[in-house]
Amino acid sequence: MSLQKALTLLARWPAYAERFWWRSPDRPELGCFGTGYNSWGVQTNQKFLGAVAALAADPAFDAQAAGMSREAALARAVTALRFSLDSHVTGSYQCTDGTRWGRTWISALGVERMMHGVDAISEHLSDGDRAALRRVLVSEADAQLAAPVLGTVWAADGGNKPESNIWNG
Known part of the structure; x- marks a missing residue:
């Protein structure tokens, strides 16, 4: 599937997603x-960020289909990124359940899922956003340096983690 086809199929999603938007x-x-x-x-928020940021950065952005202006979509993407960065274990906030995320077997996957969106809106990020992003990326990379690659000869041994070995590099 082409990028433009994917963006066209996704165009109406922001209007639907608004009903599940939460502001601190x-x-x-x-x-x-x-x-x-x-x-x-x-992870859901990080995927939202990737999708909305990609749409907002698309030159063919369709505000009518999206149910919001390009500026509103960009604002949603940046706000979602800030929530993700500040609710990380290195941040100054918390998730809505009172915990912080990060440095787990799957947290790097969420970061991967949002990075194409972060790249798409990079010109709209503040210096503070960039510093927070760097803080999170360094923390997640440091966690991966200490994480073992798990694999055994037989899957029945229960020692294989092929999925997380792949997304965690």
């Missing part, structure tokens, strides 16, 4: 799509 009551610069909980909630 005490930090209005932070918000997320979905529950905002640690683990899968964080």
